[in-house]
Amino acid sequence: MTESSITGLLESDCKTRLRLSVNGTERTVEVEPRRTLADALRDDCGLTGTHLGCEHGVCGACTVLIDGNPVRSCLMFAVQAADVDIRTVEGMASPDGTLNPLQESFMRHHGLQCGFCTPGFLLLSEAVLAARPDIDDAELREALSSNLCRCTGYQGIIDAVRAVRDAV
C-alpha cells in the first residue's frame, strides 16, 4: 500500500449539495448520496453529540427528531433530510448552557453513566412526552425500550422521564 492511495478515490462530483435545517439553523453541506444523516450531522455539520452505537437501527443512540418525530439517523440518508426540521441534542440546552428540564432530570435521577446513549434517550423522551404528556408508566417503559443503555439498568432513565411527565 502506498501513501498516495489514501486520498481521493471518490471525486467530489458525485456529491450532492443540500440544505439542512438543524436546531433552527440552516446549513449547506455537500454529501455523497450514500452518506447517512448521522454521518452528515457528525462529520459535515460537526454536531458530534449524535452518537453511533450500532448503525443498524437497533440501539437508538443516533436518535434525532425529524419534524418532532424520533428517527434513527443511521437509517436515513442525509439527502432525505432536506426540507425537514432536524433537532439534535445540541439544541436542547439554552445557548448559555443551562440544561432543559429533561436534561436536568436525567442528572437528578442518575439517568446516565458513560453518557454515550444519553443524547438518543433525551430526544426519544422529549418526543414521547410531547406526543403523550399523560403516558402511563407501563407505556412509558415500553416506549423507552426503543433504545439501548448498557450502563444504568434503565431505572434512572425511566425515573427521570417520569419526573418530567409528572411536573407538567
Place this chain on the structure above:
Amino acid sequence: MNWVGRSLRRVEDPALLRGQGRFVDDFPHRATARFVRSPLASGVIEDVRGEAFTVADLDADGVSEIVCELRRPDFVKVPQPLLARGRVRYVGEPVAVVVGSTPEEAEDLAEQVELDIRPTQPVVDLDSALAPDAPLLHPEATGGNVVVEGSFATPGLAEALASAHLVVDMEITSRRQCAMPLEGRGSVASTNPADDRTTLYASVQSPHMVRTGICDALGLPEVDLRVVAPDVGGGFGQKLPLAREDAVMVWLSRRLGTSVAWVEDRAENLSAAWHSREQRYRVKGGFDDEGRMLALEADILCNTGAWSCYPITWGVEPLMALGELPGPYRLGEYGVRSRGVCTNTCPTSPYRGVSRPVLTLAVERLMDSAAGRLGLDPAEIRHRNLPEEFPHRSPMGYYLDEGSYRQSLTAALAEMDMEDFRRRQADARSKGGRLPGLGISTFAERTGYGTPAFAARGMSVTVGYENVALAMDPSGYLTLRIGASPHGQGLHTALTQIVAEEVGVHPQRVRIISGDTDNTPYGWGSFASRSAVLAGGAAQIAARELARKIAALAAEEMEAAPEDILLDSGMATVAGTSQGRSIDELARIAHHQPQRMPKGLGPGLRTEAGYDPAGTFSNACHVAEVEVDPHTGGVQLKRFVVVEDAGRLINPMIVDGQIRGGVTQGIANALLEEVIYDPDGNILTTSLMDFLPPTAAEIPDIAIIHLETVTDSSITGAKGLGEGGAIGAPAAVINAVNDAIAHLGAEVNEMPATPERVRAAIRSAAAAIGDRADAAGAVERSEAA
C-alpha cells in the same frame, strides 16, 4: 462539612447531557483505517492481494509481537503478532489494514483486498479442542490446546466426599458472552513531525498500560507516545486489554505521518472485540445431614478463544474460578482442577465479574439442590454455611474481612416477604398458567486489591497500585491527577467528595484529571472493582497530607499549634477562638509569599500519594422473582432485591447506579445474551438483532438496601462494588427459574436460560420421569389457561 456519604450530582453529567462529551470518534483526523478480517475460523494465509498493509510491513519495520505471561509451569506463552502471520485463527482476526480518506472509502478499499486463505479444520468448542486428535491452534502449545491448568486439593477431600451424607453432582454451563459497551472500541493516532511524538486517543480503560504494551511492541520509548482515554462509552472489561488494532494505529500514524482513525462497527465489536465466560463446571458438593457443606470438588473448563490478552492473560478466567469458587462459604475440604482451552474463536478478556458470575451460579445451584434433597429452605441452608467470624479464611487462603453475609440474606428475604410469595406460588401452580419462582444468591466480591493479589498470579506485567498527585493552585482550587481511568462510573465526582472533605473546601473547588499519560501519574486504570478503593484511598492520603501542610501554614500565620487548626468550609480556624484565615489566602501565601511557609514545607501546596492494599471483600444477597411460561419457556423478571454491603458509601446515588447496571448485565447473562458459533467457527451473532442486550422492557425496578460494615482493609472504609451486580444476579435468576419449574421435575443449569432451553428442560423432565401425564398435564393446564 461532610461531603463523603452524600448523593451529590455528578460533575461528569452536564457536558454529556449537552452532547459535549468527547468520544474517540469525535476527534478530528485526516485518514480512516479499516481492518480486513478473516472470514474463516482456521486457515493458512496463501496470499493477500490489494492495497493493504500486512504483517510483512510490520516485520519490515521491526515491529514485534505482544507478549505477556504468567510465570507458572502450566502456562503456555504465545506471542501475538499485531496482524495475522501465516495462519488465521478466528473469524474476525485482523489480517490486513487499509487506509482511506473517509470511512466509506476505507470500506471500499477493504472490500477490494483479496485474501487467499486455505481452510484448515477448526476447533470451536471445548470438547473438540480437548479431543486427543484435535488440531493444535498454536505450535507453542505442544501438549494440546490446554494453555493453562491449575489444580489444588486439601488432603481430606476424597474422604470427606466419601463419607458425606449427601453428594450433589451437577454440571453448570455458561455460554459465551460479550461485554458490548454501547461505544465500540476505537482510536485516533496522530504524529507530530516537530518532535516525532505520537498521541493516541483511544477508548480504553487503562491508558498507561496500553502505552506500555504498544511501546514494547513497536520498540518505542514510552515518552514518545501519549495515550489519552477521553470520554469512554462503557468498557466493562472489554476495553481493559491491549487491542492489537490500537497498536497498529500508532504504527500507521508514524509510518504515514498523518492522523488516522479506527472506529470499529458493531459487527466488529461483536465478533472481533473480546468475548468472555464460555465456561463449564462439573461440581460435586458433599453435605452432612443438616445441610453443612463439608467438601467441594470441581473440574472447570474455560474456552479462552484463540489468543491470550495483554496483560491479564488467558489464565484470568480459569484461575479466578479455581481460586474463588467456594465463595464466602465455610468449607473444610476443597479440590479443583481448572483449565483454559484455546479454540478458533474470538479471544476472551475479563468481563464485569470475570468468572464469578459463573462460579457463583455453580455454588448457589449446589446449595439449592442440596436444600431440596434435604428438605431444607434455601435460605436456611445458606445460613448454616455462611461465615460468622472474621476474617474468614477461604480454602485457598483468602481472608474475607468483616462482612454481613447472614444479615444481608435475612434483610433480602424480609424485603421479599417469603410467606406471601410461597402462597402466591402455590396458588399459581394450582390454577395453571405462568409459574412464579424465587431465587437467592449470596456471594463475596473480592475488590480493591493491589499488587499482592496480582503478584500471586505471577504476571509478567503485575498490575495493582494506584498513584495520585494533588495540588492547590494560588486561587485555592485543587487539581487531582489520577492514574485510574474511569469510563462512566462517576469516579471524578466521588474523588471530589473525598478531597473536599479532607481539605475543608467545597467539592466544586476540586478538578480531576484522568486518562492522559502526559498529565497523570503512572497507574493501572479502572477495572476489577478497584477505582473507588485504590484511587479513592490514594486521594484521601494525598488530601490529608495537603491538609496537614495548609494547617501548618495557618498555624504559622496565626501563631497557633498546628494540631489546633480546623479546616472547614474554605476556612482555617484556630479551635476555640474566632481566629481564622481563608484557605484562598493561605494558598496565595504558599505560592507568592513562600518565605512565610513553615520550614521544609514550601513553596506551593502539592502532594503525591500511592495506595496498594491487599484487598477487601464486599458481600451481597440478591433475590429474584420470576414468572416462567411453561408453554413457551419464556421468563419474565417480576421483582429484584439487592442487599449490598460495600462498606462506607462515598456517593450512594453512584453506588446504586453501579448495582443496577451490574444486575442488568447479570440478568442479560442469565436469560438473553449469547455469542453463538456454528461448528465451522462462523459467528452467528454479529448484530443486535441476534445478540440480545436487554431493553427497559425486560428489566424490573431493582430495590436496593445498604448495609455498611466497617472494615480496616480499605483506608476510606469503602469497598469496591462495580462488579457485584453482575456477579450475583445470574445465580438469583437461574435459581428462580428452577424454583418455578422444580415441581415439574425440570432443571436448567445452563445460561442463558433461553425459552428454548427452559422449554426443553420441561419436556425432557416430563419424558424422563416416565410420567408424562403429570408434567405435561401441568403444561396443558397452563396452556389452557
